[in-house]
Amino acid sequence: MKLILKILAALVALLLIAILVLVLFFDLNMLKPRIEAAARAQGVDLRIGGDIGWTFWPSVGVAVSDIRVAPVATPEEVLAELDKASLLVELMPLFKGNVVVHHVLVDGARIDLKVDRQGNGNWEKLTAEKVPADVAQQQTGAGADGAAPGEPAAAEGQELQLSVERISLSNSALNYNDEQSGQRIALEDIRLDVNQFNLQAQPFDVSVALKTRLESEGSAPMNIALQSGNRVQLQSDLNGAKITGGELNLVINDSGKLAATYEVNLNDLQGDLRFDGSVKVPAFDAKALLGALGTPLQTRESYALTKVALDTRVVGNKNSLQAEPLTITLDKTNLTGSFAISDFSRMAMKLAIKGDQLIADDYLAPEAQTTAAPAAGTGGSTTAGGAAVAVDDGDEELIPLDVLKTLNLDASLDFDKITFADIPLEAIRVRLNAANGQVNLTQTDARVYDGTLxxxxxxxxxxxxxxxxxxxxxxxxxxxxxxxxxxxxxxxxxxxxxxxxxxxxxxxxxxxxxxxxxxxxxxxxxxxxxxxxxxxxxxxxxxxxxxxxxxxxxxxxxxxxxxxxxxxxxxxxxxxxxxxxxxxxxxxxxxxxxxxxxxxxxxxxxxxxxxxxxxxxxxxxxxxxxxxxxxxxxxxxxxxxxxxxxxxxxxxxxxxxxxxxxxxxxxxEFKLREKHGDKIDAAEQKVDQKKEELLQKLDKKLGGDGDSDAAKSLLKGLLKGGSRSSAATEE
Structure with missing residues (x-):
């Protein structure tokens, strides 16, 4: 027993001596030129301003600080900076081929991505001017397999046993500025915390928090605060994952709030991705959320859109998605049904919704804020040969034809009762489909005022x-x-x-x-x-x-x-x-x-x-x-x-x-004829007789047979007192 203890003591002593010699006689800062040269060979201007040093407590590790990254061609354009980072590992598992990491710490990471007015990204310069491979090998002194001289290459087929007690990312930021589109995105105060990370299919916790600022020309900036917590379980081959206890909280522009809980199973991550899970969105104020998004909405009734909730199970793959059963609460209305996208490339959607009662009038704009339509003729279009000629309608919103042309939808809506314009519609059935720019309302049935529509x-x-x-x-x-x-x-x-x-x-x-x-x-x-x-x-x-x-x-x-x-x-x-x-x-x-x-x-x-x-x-x-x-x-x-x-x-x-x-x-006239009808008839008969006699006389004067058209025309002129009567009188 004493011999064994002596041997163990000698091994520990030798180990301590080896570590001491390593620290005292091997300065990691000697590697800085080689690391920077290797990066420069890849078109990256990497500069390590701080020291690379050893740490021994609570575990053996390496720490580095003051790192900046820029393209070799333009070293003044810094893409990324890092205040400090460290890696702590357990020493004994390394001898068995296992990597047990106590803590991976990254603090003060900042990344700046830019796109100029020509659409070129500053990160593209990192690989624009690479050093030829033979020169890079001379600068770095690395072997053909990427290992330093005398360093054995990684054993092929050896399964890596990796576990990390904690991964931390703090005080970090990412900025994206697109001068071409005017879009700017800033991710600030990024915090990532991973506890008990491993590749042995054991669950570990992941939490993320960050603040996002979105800016676009012509629109107000949007600030989003995000917090997320998950329990993740990775398969050892990284081909599957399970997320449980997922929580997401969003605060938009300090007033719009949205939360969700979720669970999801991911399979065949490296091949034909498949997933299934559940999503639940507790009741939130959609009106406040829309206002925070820059689209304030006023409704006729104050309660409208203040209590919206969703609960569903989802299943899908890289090409499709189905949410069923789908349960939606819209204030006082309960909706159930399903939603599916059968093909993401065509956005082929199918929606089936059943609801109990909905007062649609409550969701309309208040009457005092409705704008009367302009009188006929003040706007619109004229048509020429069936083609529309657009006229100036001021700021009036256009019909979204481009959206309608891409719409691919098959929808069915069934409601027990909908009140619209104070008209109660019952037993409503609506069937609609849209494809290739055509929207067809194939069925609308309802009972209304004891009749049917x-x-x-x-x-x-x-x-x-x-x-x-x-x-x-x-x-x-x-x-x-x-x-x-x-x-x-x-x-x-x-x-x-x-x-x-x-x-x-x-x-x-x-x-x-x-x-x-x-x-x-x-x-x-x-x-x-x-x-x-x-x-x-x-x-x-x-x-x-x-x-x-x-x-x-x-x-x-x-x-x-x-x-x-x-x-x-x-x-x-x-x-x-x-x-x-x-x-x-x-x-x-x-x-x-x-x-x-x-x-x-x-x-x-x-x-x-x-x-x-x-x-x-x-x-x-x-x-x-x-x-x-x-x-x-x-x-x-x-x-x-x-x-x-x-x-x-x-x-x-x-x-x-x-x-x-x-x-x-x-x-x-009727009463006159009724009273003196015989006398009127006799007088009319006498007038007709006189007209006939006069016609015959005129015809003889004209040399006709007593019934000529010329005589009739002349007689008509005489009765009217026209010019022909004067001619006839002279004749």
């Missing part, structure tokens, strides 16, 4: 102008609640169910152009539709009384509405003008027609309401109009015109003065 449409962005087509159908939609939702029922009301079909199209490169260029046509039908407070039957009877000089209308008791037993019509729209081509309605024994126009740009309307009586009695409780004159005769009696903003049928609908004047004259 169905719509299809398309947007063609392949040219230099967006072309939109849209078809929709309404079935048995109740009008009265829709009027209330649109706040159109202050002075009048419409109740009952309506069916309608609409076809519309437009084109343009701005929203104003799309609105101004809208062309549409629609037809509609309805049954038992009630219009108030105007009573059409009462107005008819009052106007007939006015012509008849009677008072039958005053004897009846009138309801404050018009009940239409049937309704049908057709309208068209172009240049912001709605043309009412025809509206027909049955009101008891009256047939009501409507035609005219509604000028949306000017905010006014002008409609004529011709009426036809089918029976002597307008209705059982209406008025009686005796005489054959009024039956089955289209009568222009009523005209409605005024402002759309103050629309009021009671004040806007008045007797049609022109139509009423013509009716009064025609009715007077």
């Amino acid at each position: 169905a719509a299809k449409g398309s947007l063609d962005a392949r040219g230099n102008t967006a072309v939109i087509r849209f078809d929709s159908a309404l079935t048995n939609v109740q009008i009265e609640p829709a009027m209330k939702a649109l706040e159109l029922g202050d002075n009048f009301g419409i109740a009952g169910g309506i069916n309608a079909n609409l076809q519309a199209n437009t084109r343009g490169i701005t929203m104003n152009q799309l609105v101004d260029g809208l062309q549409a046509n629609a037809d509609f039908t309805g049954a038992h539709v009630r219009f108030s407070p105007l009573n059409i039957e009462q107005k008819f009877c009052e106007l007939v009384d006015l012509v008849n000089k009677s008072d039958t209308a005053g004897l009846a008791s009138w309801d404050p509405f018009t009940e239409m037993r049937e309704l049908s019509g057709k309208i068209t729209m172009a240049n912001s003008v709605v043309n009412v081509e025809s509206i027909k309605a049955g009101v008891h024994q009256l047939e009501l027609g409507t035609n005219g126009k509604i000028d949306l740009a000017a905010g006014g309307y002008d409609l004529l309401l011709p009426m036809k009586l089918l029976n002597e009695e307008t209705s059982e409780n209406g008025c009686r109009v005796p005489g054959n004159y009024w039956i089955n005769r289209s009568l222009s009696l009523l005209r409605c015109h005024g402002s759309l903003e103050t629309l009021n049928p009671l004040t806007d609908c008045r007797p049609d003065s022109k139509g009423l004047a013509n009716l009064t004259k025609d009715f007077a």
